[in-house]
Amino acid sequence: MRHFLVMTVFAVLASIVFGSIAKETPQERWLYGLKVFAEFMVIGLVLGWVLYFIP
Amino acid sequence: MVKSEKVIERVEPASPMAWATAAAAWLVPGLGHLMLRRWGRAALMGGAVWVCFFLGMAMGGHMFSLSTGQGSSALLQVPPMIANMGSGLLYIVCWVLDIGFADDLVQAARATYEYGNTFLLIAGLLNYLNMLDAFDIAAGRKP
Numbered sequence: 282m283r284h285f286l287v288m289t290v291f292a293v294l295a296s297i298v299f300g301s302i303a304k305e306t307p308q309e310r311w312l313y314g315l316k317v318f319a320e321f322m323v324i325g326l327v328l329g330w331v332l333y334f335i336p
Numbered sequence: 337m338v339k340s341e342k343v344i345e346r347v348e349p350a351s352p353m354a355w356a357t358a359a360a361a362w363l364v365p366g367l368g369h370l371m372l373r374r375w376g377r378a379a380l381m382g383g384a385v386w387v388c389f390f391l392g393m394a395m396g397g398h399m400f401s402l403s404t405g406q407g408s409s410a411l412l413q414v415p416p417m418i419a420n421m422g423s424g425l426l427y428i429v430c431w432v433l434d435i436g437f438a439d440d441l442v443q444a445a446r447a448t449y450e451y452g453n454t455f456l457l458i459a460g461l462l463n464y465l466n467m468l469d470a471f472d473i474a475a476g477r478k479p
Contacts, residue, residue, distance in 0.1 A: 287451050290391065291458070294384045298462045301381050302469045305479075 292321035347477075354474035361470035363424040365389075365463045368470030381466045388459035389426050396443045397452025399427065399436040416453075422460025422467075 300314020361368020366382015369375075400416040421427050430436050436456070443449060472478035 283447075287395075287448070291388075291455065294388045295458065295462065297384045298381050298465055301377055302465055 288325050289322070292318050292325070295321065348475075350471070350475040354471055357474040358467050358471035361467040362422070362463065365424065365426070365459075365466060368467060368474070372470060372473050374473065377469070381462075381469070385423065385459050385463045385466060386426075388455050388462060389423055392452045392455030392459060393430075393436060395448035395452030395455060396446040397436065397449065397454075397456040398439075398443070399430060399456055401431060401437055403437075416457055419457040419460045422463045423456070424463060427460070 296314045296318035299317045300310050303313050304310045357368045357371050360371055364382075365385035366378040369378035369381060399420045400413045401420075402410050402413055402417065446452075469478070
């Protein structure tokens with residue numbers, strides 16, 4: 282659980298900065314930030330499961 | 337326009353103030369945007385770097401400098417050191433006070449040690465992005 286929490290905090294902090302520097306309008310920035318956050322989480326979980334089966 | 341004709345885009349040279357803003361943004365995360373009166377950006381982007389850095393320290397992360405390697409392995413310390421140095425004054429203060437630089441086996445055995453390392457590296461790299469953003473705004477290249 283702690284690992285997941287750390288990953289989530291990391292994704293939030295990184296997506297805040299990525300979302301803030303990209304795009305033009307506030308709405309586009311929000312959407313981009315959410316997209317980056319979702320990508321961090323999904324890729325992190327997928328990689329976690331892939332590595333789980335590798336001894 | 338003829339097909340072979342090249343469009344030359346002129347970029348105005350950045351003012352000294354833009355460079356000063358970039359330097360301030362590197363030195364203290366968020367300060368560059370504060371100087372530009374971008375309060376929201378300063379709070380969000382600067383705050384993210386501060387939180388990232390202190391979480392990294394709290395998790396027992398290790399910071400890199402040239403003195404932490406031996407022989408040619410000192411060169412391997414350069415890329416993470418550059419990332420750490422992005423935190424600006426936070427890195428300098430830790431370096432002067434020797435906080436987080438020591439090779440401590442007890443600290444390295446903590447479950448969150450590698451997470452801490454990553455958070456410290458990312459804090460610096462995110463601050464480089466903040467610095468570039470502040471520079472672009474100050475130079476009038478970004479609204």
